[in-house]
Amino acid sequence: MQKTYAFFPGCVLHAAAKEAETSAVAVAKRLGINLKEIPGWTCCGASHVQDIDPETALLANARNLALAERMGLTLVTACSTCALMLRQAKATLLDGRLDWANERLAEAGLKLEGTVEVRHLLWELADGCDEWAAKVSHPQAHLRVAPFYGCHTVRPPQVMDYESHLNPQSLEKVIRACGATPVTIPERLKCCGFHAVFPAETSAHRLTASAVNSAAEAGADCLLTPCPLCHMQLDMYQPDALSTACGDTPVPVLHLTQLLAMALGLDAKAIGLGRHIVDTKPLLASSGSA
Amino acid sequence: MQNFIFLIDRFDGTNSWRQRYEFPHKPGMTVLTCLIHIKENLDPTLNFTASCRSAICGACAVRVNGNALLACDTMVDDLREQWGDGPLTVSPLGNAEVISDLVVKWDEKVNRLRLANPGLHAKKEFSAHEGCRQAPQDMQAIQKQWDCILCGSCMSECNKLSDSSKDFLEPFTYTHAARYAEDSRSRNPLEHMENMEKSGMWKCLHCMECVTKCPKGISPAGAIASLRELAFKAGHTDGPGPRHADAFRTDLENTGRLNEVKLVPRTEGMVSAATKRLPFTLRMFARGKLGPVEAARLFVADNHRVEDHDGLKRILKANRK
Numbered sequence: 001m002q003k004t005y006a007f008f009p010g011c012v013l014h015a016a017a018k019e020a021e022t023s024a025v026a027v028a029k030r031l032g033i034n035l036k037e038i039p040g041w042t043c044c045g046a047s048h049v050q051d052i053d054p055e056t057a058l059l060a061n062a063r064n065l066a067l068a069e070r071m072g073l074t075l076v077t078a079c080s081t082c083a084l085m086l087r088q089a090k091a092t093l094l095d096g097r098l099d100w101a102n103e104r105l106a107e108a109g110l111k112l113e114g115t116v117e118v119r120h121l122l123w124e125l126a127d128g129c130d131e132w133a134a135k136v137s138h139p140q141a142h143l144r145v146a147p148f149y150g151c152h153t154v155r156p157p158q159v160m161d162y163e164s165h166l167n168p169q170s171l172e173k174v175i176r177a178c179g180a181t182p183v184t185i186p187e188r189l190k191c192c193g194f195h196a197v198f199p200a201e202t203s204a205h206r207l208t209a210s211a212v213n214s215a216a217e218a219g220a221d222c223l224l225t226p227c228p229l230c231h232m233q234l235d236m237y238q239p240d241a242l243s244t245a246c247g248d249t250p251v252p253v254l255h256l257t258q259l260l261a262m263a264l265g266l267d268a269k270a271i272g273l274g275r276h277i278v279d280t281k282p283l284l285a286s287s288g289s290a
Numbered sequence: 291m292q293n294f295i296f297l298i299d300r301f302d303g304t305n306s307w308r309q310r311y312e313f314p315h316k317p318g319m320t321v322l323t324c325l326i327h328i329k330e331n332l333d334p335t336l337n338f339t340a341s342c343r344s345a346i347c348g349a350c351a352v353r354v355n356g357n358a359l360l361a362c363d364t365m366v367d368d369l370r371e372q373w374g375d376g377p378l379t380v381s382p383l384g385n386a387e388v389i390s391d392l393v394v395k396w397d398e399k400v401n402r403l404r405l406a407n408p409g410l411h412a413k414k415e416f417s418a419h420e421g422c423r424q425a426p427q428d429m430q431a432i433q434k435q436w437d438c439i440l441c442g443s444c445m446s447e448c449n450k451l452s453d454s455s456k457d458f459l460e461p462f463t464y465t466h467a468a469r470y471a472e473d474s475r476s477r478n479p480l481e482h483m484e485n486m487e488k489s490g491m492w493k494c495l496h497c498m499e500c501v502t503k504c505p506k507g508i509s510p511a512g513a514i515a516s517l518r519e520l521a522f523k524a525g526h527t528d529g530p531g532p533r534h535a536d537a538f539r540t541d542l543e544n545t546g547r548l549n550e551v552k553l554v555p556r557t558e559g560m561v562s563a564a565t566k567r568l569p570f571t572l573r574m575f576a577r578g579k580l581g582p583v584e585a586a587r588l589f590v591a592d593n594h595r596v597e598d599h600d601g602l603k604r605i606l607k608a609n610r611k
């Protein structure tokens with residue numbers, strides 16, 4: 001694929017979801033993609049700062065966009081909420097707030113033209129599927145994988161316009177290219193609850209449990225998500241969710257790039273498969289789960 | 291062109307079933323003209339509501355293949371581009387009690403809408419004689435929200451409402467509260483916000499179904515965000531919602547990035563962090579999601595500041611001048 005991107009990891013890839021960063025970097029390396037981390041990137045506001053102080057959030061993202069633009073590269077992020085916040089900010093800035101932002105960015109010697117593209121890593125991988133599929137050395141034919149898109153991967157479609165929000169297929173495409181079988185669950189495009197896990201804890205847990213229970217019922221070996229926040233909710237909170245909603249079959253949850261890494265034959269340790277709350281060992285071909 | 295096939299979810303007050311209707315394709319038919327065709331030619335017992343046929347009255351919203359839309363404003367040929375030429379499933383709006391076939395009950399929802407204190411209570415300086423003047427840009431700020439036709443599409447797939455309507459309102463209710471609260475002529479914006487605050491305003495999941503489904507391009511989620519901003523600026527900063535948001539802002543300003551270790555105590559307080567969340571924290575340690583040494587460092591100190599954090603501070607400071 002020989003491409004270089006301005007990489008925006010987002011806060012959780014440097015924290016609880018470190019394995020999502022290690023696996024993204026490992027996969028990129030194997031596919032000849034250069035992920036150059038944007039020096040000095042900050043939190044995108046995660047939709048929370050936007051709620052109480054929209055101008056602070058907008059300026060932080062104007063700065064993030066300007067830093068990427070200065071690198072002359074397409075910005076790529078592995079987090080759906082980061083992708084939405086950055087794309088939303090770009091649209092707002094281009095819709096009449098650019099001069100306002102630039103007056104303030106000048107304080108840090110920055111200027112934003114608004115030309116920088118913001119892409120989700122999922123979109124790059126889905127677009128490049130035909131190219132990298134040839135490198136799949138360990139097809140995951142033993143795995144039945146339930147895709148879980150995450151709200152901000154596809155909604156609102158005015159901002160997240162890569163594919164149909166009613167029937168997206170990018171994850172299915174990646175799953176098939178990895179040799180695995182996609183399994184559809186009713187919660188495929190539903191919310192995991194993460195953004196309100198504190199103020200609406202019970203609701204969040206029930207939504208999580210519902211996805212997990214459906215995946216178990218459908219005979220899926222794991223859930224797969226392109227969003228590290230969905231991953232945190234579905235994996236880290238899964239024990240609480242299952243006890244809230246009386247589920248009894250835990251289902252492991254993979255990051256998008258972890259499945260790809262497995263298909264490319266990368267070492268399970270190197271991609272952090274041990275750093276999950278729900279055990280991922282049953283997913284390894286050698287474990288005899290096939 | 292292949293025949294249209296509609297699979298309609300029926301309900302007669304006692305029994306529910308899915309009924310199949312097949313009729314010849316004609317270009318230019320909307321979902322509503324199809325429903326009318328069925329009622330007039332195939333099955334007079336089918337019930338649905340509609341009036342204006344011009345996307346104005348809001349009466350005709352239904353779900354097609356699980357997604358809310360205005361029947362009078364949706365071409366079936368466009369739906370076929372999305373879903374193919376096979377059968378289309380038509381069902382009543384979600385998150386609503388069904389009375390008959392595609393007809394849902396609105397009484398309770400309208401009662402809940404009253405919590406927004408709808409109606410403008412004008413500032414003292416305005417009078418019946420002089421009227422209420424408003425600058426064009428102030429009107430623009432609320433104009434979109436006045437396009438609401440109360441069709442209910444935004445509630446149909448709302449993830450929070452689907453889980454429970456006991457602690458959350460139909461998304462359009464927040465839109466209505468916000469359009470009065472944000473009106474420059476409003477005497478007391480808080481009177482529209484305060485009931486929303488008690489009725490789920492901080493429980494919205496940010497799932498973005500409402501803005502996706504609104505046929506008028508309104509964002510109820512955006513209305514919720516602006517009500518949250520209003521509440522926060524008015525000093526309503528206690529509770530897990532505002533505290534959580536404030537923790538993000540504090541981290542963004544102090545170092546540039548989120549401090550996940552301080553997030554829980556900042557949101558819920560030290561006691562909860564140390565007791566209720568203990569099993570969670572121990573699990574995180576046990577599975578290596580969080581290293582105890584790093585956690586301790588993040589707790590007593592903080593993240594390292596991002597490169598050119600001073601630049602970020604200057605940008606934000608310039609905005610506060």
Ligand code: SF4
Nearest residue numbers: 448494495497498500
């Ligand atoms: S964003 Fe909030 S109000 Fe809108 S549909 Fe989702 S949970 Fe409901």
Ligand code: SF4
Nearest residue numbers: 438439441442444504
């Ligand atoms: S906000 Fe939009 S979707 Fe909701 S009731 Fe009003 S017009 Fe319909």
Ligand code: FES
Nearest residue numbers: 343347348350362
């Ligand atoms: S019939 Fe009035 S909005 Fe469709």
